[in-house]
Amino acid sequence: MGMALSIYQETDGYYNPAVYYSVQAYGFTSGSKYPTSASGLPSDSDVEQYKTLASHFGELNLYENDGKYYAVKPAETVQVGGQTLSMKIDLGGIGKGYAVDKIRALYDEKGFEYGYISFGTSSVGLFRHSTQGRFTLGLNSPRTLFGDNYMTLKVNDVNISTSGDYEQYYEIDGVRYCHIIDPTTGKPVQTGIYTATVIGGSAAEDDAYTTAIMTMGKDKAIEFINSKLTDRLVAFTCNK
């Protein structure tokens, strides 16, 4: 949670895990179903309320007391459909990377040198390949057939995190709705960035950075990458 708060601040709020209600309203929480028509989408006024709630994530109070860790939500509440809602957090944008980091630490402790840790296509921790040394990493093309790569590279002993709008999504009236929420709109990202990959840092941090890059849009993303991610390899694809 501390790392999430830190990256929220570092990315000027473009990574924001407090968008849970938007994720839920657009049908991307477990047990939810994707809407099949525009009438199943949340109303603009509801989304505006969710966005307002999420914008207070920076006020989250984290502290430790007597060996226990606490997170106190901001007092801000909103009214949606006659219900009072307080902040809810979705750590899906950082959780898999965090798990890779933790498992990697255990592997390092035991002295494993070969293989890889994979949490789907979101975060992967590579060691070395048992016979070839380096792995051939293929970054999936977001708008072509499964298996096509827009970039391949040889890597070992690094973490890789990727976010994209091409695996969890649906389309209604020609508009694509994916699981990554833009905190500036409260809606699924429409920034023109289809997928982003960050290589070389902590998997948790890079997981969150890829989400932030998706929500920034091309120009802001390039500015952010050039100023904050100079020690990493970053790739993204966009529509212009």
Next chain:
Amino acid sequence: VSLKKVEQVRSDKGFKIYDLIIYAAVILVIVALFLSFVVFRDTTKIDGISVYLKNELAFTYTFDGDEYNVVKSENIEIISNDSTELNIKILSDDDGYNLLTINKIEGWADVTEANCSTRKDCVYMDRIEEKSQGIFCTPHGLKILPYDYEEVDDGKINM
């Protein structure tokens, strides 16, 4: 064409040494492909099948004991199951589907219908009976392989 050129063509050999090398290489490739795909292929009957969606295991079936395992319940729908056939619907992203029939008596599996593309290669691919066979549907990221098939780890990771 000048007479000089005609004379030059007449005096040339039918085959030059480099031509023969190329022909020999082509023949060798054809023979190698024939040996690997026809003569030396694994013709052992399959024990069952494994269904992968985007490289993740979604479903398995083994003929011994007539057992199936739905690993990804959101992607697998059992259509019918009796003593002779198991029919499942494999659901992929964007309302994609493939219908898979497993014949328990004859020991094969086959994709019988899909909405992947107009060509529907997966429907027309041979059914899986032997351990050297597989059915692939690229638009849906679907692989159907023999149950105990072991892919060679070539060090390639997609994400």
